[in-house]
Amino acid sequence: MFPLAVPERTAKPRDRGLTHIIDKGLGCHAITDLIDTAKNYIDIVKFGWGTGPLTGGLDAKIELLQKNGLKICFGGTFFEYAYVNGLLDKYTGWLEERGIDLIELSDGSIHLSLEEKLSLVERYAKRFTVLSEVGSKDVNHVVAPYKWVREITRTLEAGAYKIITEGRESGTTGVFRGSGEIRTGLIEEILQDLSVDKFIFEAPQKSQQVWFIKQFGPNVNLGNIAASDVISLETLRLGLRSDTFSEFHPNSVDVTDAE
Amino acid sequence: MFPLAVPERTAKPRDRGLTHIIDKGLGCHAITDLIDTAKNYIDIVKFGWGTGPLTGGLDAKIELLQKNGLKICFGGTFFEYAYVNGLLDKYTGWLEERGIDLIELSDGSIHLSLEEKLSLVERYAKRFTVLSEVGSKDVNHVVAPYKWVREITRTLEAGAYKIITEGRESGTTGVFRGSGEIRTGLIEEILQDLSVDKFIFEAPQKSQQVWFIKQFGPNVNLGNIAASDVISLETLRLGLRSDTFSEFHPNSVDVTDAE
Amino acid sequence: MFPLAVPERTAKPRDRGLTHIIDKGLGCHAITDLIDTAKNYIDIVKFGWGTGPLTGGLDAKIELLQKNGLKICFGGTFFEYAYVNGLLDKYTGWLEERGIDLIELSDGSIHLSLEEKLSLVERYAKRFTVLSEVGSKDVNHVVAPYKWVREITRTLEAGAYKIITEGRESGTTGVFRGSGEIRTGLIEEILQDLSVDKFIFEAPQKSQQVWFIKQFGPNVNLGNIAASDVISLETLRLGLRSDTFSEFHPNSVDVTDAE
Numbered sequence: 001m002f003p004l005a006v007p008e009r010t011a012k013p014r015d016r017g018l019t020h021i022i023d024k025g026l027g028c029h030a031i032t033d034l035i036d037t038a039k040n041y042i043d044i045v046k047f048g049w050g051t052g053p054l055t056g057g058l059d060a061k062i063e064l065l066q067k068n069g070l071k072i073c074f075g076g077t078f079f080e081y082a083y084v085n086g087l088l089d090k091y092t093g094w095l096e097e098r099g100i101d102l103i104e105l106s107d108g109s110i111h112l113s114l115e116e117k118l119s120l121v122e123r124y125a126k127r128f129t130v131l132s133e134v135g136s137k138d139v140n141h142v143v144a145p146y147k148w149v150r151e152i153t154r155t156l157e158a159g160a161y162k163i164i165t166e167g168r169e170s171g172t173t174g175v176f177r178g179s180g181e182i183r184t185g186l187i188e189e190i191l192q193d194l195s196v197d198k199f200i201f202e203a204p205q206k207s208q209q210v211w212f213i214k215q216f217g218p219n220v221n222l223g224n225i226a227a228s229d230v231i232s233l234e235t236l237r238l239g240l241r242s243d244t245f246s247e248f249h250p251n252s253v254d255v256t257d258a259e
Numbered sequence: 260m261f262p263l264a265v266p267e268r269t270a271k272p273r274d275r276g277l278t279h280i281i282d283k284g285l286g287c288h289a290i291t292d293l294i295d296t297a298k299n300y301i302d303i304v305k306f307g308w309g310t311g312p313l314t315g316g317l318d319a320k321i322e323l324l325q326k327n328g329l330k331i332c333f334g335g336t337f338f339e340y341a342y343v344n345g346l347l348d349k350y351t352g353w354l355e356e357r358g359i360d361l362i363e364l365s366d367g368s369i370h371l372s373l374e375e376k377l378s379l380v381e382r383y384a385k386r387f388t389v390l391s392e393v394g395s396k397d398v399n400h401v402v403a404p405y406k407w408v409r410e411i412t413r414t415l416e417a418g419a420y421k422i423i424t425e426g427r428e429s430g431t432t433g434v435f436r437g438s439g440e441i442r443t444g445l446i447e448e449i450l451q452d453l454s455v456d457k458f459i460f461e462a463p464q465k466s467q468q469v470w471f472i473k474q475f476g477p478n479v480n481l482g483n484i485a486a487s488d489v490i491s492l493e494t495l496r497l498g499l500r501s502d503t504f505s506e507f508h509p510n511s512v513d514v515t516d517a518e
Numbered sequence: 519m520f521p522l523a524v525p526e527r528t529a530k531p532r533d534r535g536l537t538h539i540i541d542k543g544l545g546c547h548a549i550t551d552l553i554d555t556a557k558n559y560i561d562i563v564k565f566g567w568g569t570g571p572l573t574g575g576l577d578a579k580i581e582l583l584q585k586n587g588l589k590i591c592f593g594g595t596f597f598e599y600a601y602v603n604g605l606l607d608k609y610t611g612w613l614e615e616r617g618i619d620l621i622e623l624s625d626g627s628i629h630l631s632l633e634e635k636l637s638l639v640e641r642y643a644k645r646f647t648v649l650s651e652v653g654s655k656d657v658n659h660v661v662a663p664y665k666w667v668r669e670i671t672r673t674l675e676a677g678a679y680k681i682i683t684e685g686r687e688s689g690t691t692g693v694f695r696g697s698g699e700i701r702t703g704l705i706e707e708i709l710q711d712l713s714v715d716k717f718i719f720e721a722p723q724k725s726q727q728v729w730f731i732k733q734f735g736p737n738v739n740l741g742n743i744a745a746s747d748v749i750s751l752e753t754l755r756l757g758l759r760s761d762t763f764s765e766f767h768p769n770s771v772d773v774t775d776a777e
Contacts, residue, residue: 283746283747283749283750284555284556284746284748284749284750285551285555286548286550286551286552286554286555287551287554288547288548288550288551289548289551307750308753308758308759308760309753309756309758309759310749310750310753310758312519312520312522312758313559313749313752313753313756313758314555314556314749315554315555315556315557315558316554316555317519336758336759336760336763337758339763339770340522340757340758340763340767343767343769343770344523346521346523349520349521350520353520367760367771367773368760368763368764368767368770368771368773369763369767369770369771370769370770370771395771396760396771396773397771397772397773397774398774399774
């Protein structure tokens with residue numbers, strides 16, 4: 001490897017600086033490529049929404065990822081599906097059989113009162129590492145900042161490991177506007193009393209990744225990264241792409257992309 | 260596999276509920292991944308426009324797909340190319356040598372009177388299963404609904420198996436506006452007297468897939484699906500993604516994405 | 519292969535008609551697929567910006583590409599990184615150890631006077647084939663045409679093999695507006711006194727590729743092509759996709775896409 005002089009990056013197993021990718025059904029050749037080229041840059045592989053249970057060869061894929069030190073998480077929609085169909089015990093048992101210790105709890109598609117959600121977080125935090133998602137999947141449903149703060153604080157108290165802020169595969173909802181633009185005021189308000197390290201920000205678009213890195217440094221936790229963008233994201237974290245080059249190199253050019 | 264309780268889906272070989280994907284030159288590792296993860300969800304693999312004859316290792320790829328039960332079709336532009344260059348006999352012979360029994364007839368790039376097109380459909384319907392495309396590739400060329408209906412009715416009478424409605428790889432023409440929005444009035448008019456099962460709707464964008472599934476159910480025929488979106492589309496058909504979750508789960512949240 | 523009657527295309531090793539692709543970390547299965555399906559259509563593989571040194575298994579990947587006749591080039595940002603960190607000798611030695619004879623010089627993220635840039639071109643032209651990039655990465659930084667012309671002319675005089683016009687991975691800067699639209703007046707002015715063959719135009723978007731092919735013919739040099747678009751680009755060059763079909767087939771339909 002070329003001897004790079006780059007900003008300090010945490011190493012695996014990390015607690016901060018996490019890269020959480022979204023997979024929508026990659027096969028084993030693609031997964032092998034991902035491991036060979038980028039395994040040190042990936043912490044969690046999420047099988048997006050309900051794609052996991054539909055993916056052929058799933059168990060071989062899980063094994064391949066696990067033996068290479070990549071943690072697996074099924075998408076929140078699969079949890080919600082299990083919840084509304086009375087299959088939660090089957091779901092959690094099924095995860096445990098596969099040695100999966102992460103679970104994402106969300107309510108993007110179902111109605112769940114805060115109390116119900118907190119009680120689920122509490123219950124599963126005893127057996128799993130819980131990722132709990134906040135924010136609506138619906139671009140038209142904007143939640144007031146004080147409600148975000150209240151829900152997040154109580155969810156962490158209930159035992160969640162990290163909070164995932166909703167962005168979808170597209171990066172057009174939750175902490176983003178429909179255009180993909182970041183609701184910066186909302187994020188400021190949320191982080192008034194809470195550590196940025198408690199969050200995984202879903203940020204599938206490059207401009208969003210750039211914003212979070214400029215704001216919170218190379219070791220911000222970012223989620224819903226496309227598999228094909230993992231190395232690109234790592235270059236952004238390390239100032240090896242023009243968009244963040246000037247963050248780490250004084251007297252260089254500040255670049256704004258049109259994306 | 261996790262025991263899912265999902266809407267009824269047709270099984271292969273299907274006559275309805277078809278997923279028709281567009282390939283623009285995948286190699287054998289990617290095709291193997293696709294087969295391993297999703298072969299039950301794919302009915303037809305189209306080698307888009309003229310990419311097929313330029314793809315290295317084509318015959319090995321064809322064999323790999325065929326022995327795994329995936330039907331192959333070359334893009335309409337290749338047919339049109341053969342037509343204007345006086346190579347139709349060579350083209351159809353070449354397909355038959357490879358055991359390909361699907362043929363797409365289209366006139367997106369050439370001038371063909373309706374009578375000529377119908378006579379080609381009639382001629383090739385004797386040797387092939389004919390997919391006949393309607394709708395212009397040109398975003399500025401909008402055809403009146405009554406002309407769509409007349410052309411479609413006569414094409415089916417001439418022996419076409421299914422009608423493909425043009426959408427391109429991008430989903431920005433034919434039954435869509437340049438923005439990707441669906442021309443719903445046009446589709447309503449077309450389906451007044453014709454069964455939805457006679458159509459394969461090219462619908463490369465997620466929002467388009469969602470619309471067709473909400474309108475016509477899980478077993479609507481959809482085309483020009485990106486290889487990387489096959490499992491995602493299957494989750495939409497089965498209510499395992501938030502966009503269609505509420506279709507199949509009463510009392511859940513109706514989600515609108517910005518895409 | 520099907521016997522096509524297509525426009526004249528140059529063969530490898532080419533001096534014009536180059537296709538230069540941008541890779542952001544593909545693994546060896548994907549690279550093998552690319553070679554199997556499209557190696558004759560690819561001249562240069564660029565490891566975009568700083569992705570190269572971060573890609574696991576890099577040396578095996580370089581070897582695989584080289585033994586199949588694909589030239590390798592690291593992105594300009596890596597050069598700039600080496601420049602500002604005083605690592606240029608290490609960088610160029612590292613390239614030579616790997617048998618890489620192409621080098622891209624750019625100043626998208628650093629401040630370099632024209633004189634400094636020319637002296638670097640001159641220095642490295644003795645040991646490498648130099649690709650020199652012009653145009654800003656910043657969408658808001660618009661350079662006057664006469665400055666482009668002056669810089670390009672002098673860079674060629676200093677020994678650069680080709681000039682790369684900046685477009686980024688997105689195609690939204692340099693010779694393009696933020697919308698991806700082409701600055702046609704700028705290109706006209708640049709080509710008043712300079713041969714089109716001295717340029718590699720970064721043109722990642724299909725509409726941009728179509729424009730250059732219509733303007734300058736099938737053998738225009740195009741860069742920053744996504745690996746997944748290589749065969750598609752070749753169909754555009756050869757009139758096997760509707761967007762350029764009418765260029766090579768009189769009496770066919772002129773198609774405008776919405777993209």
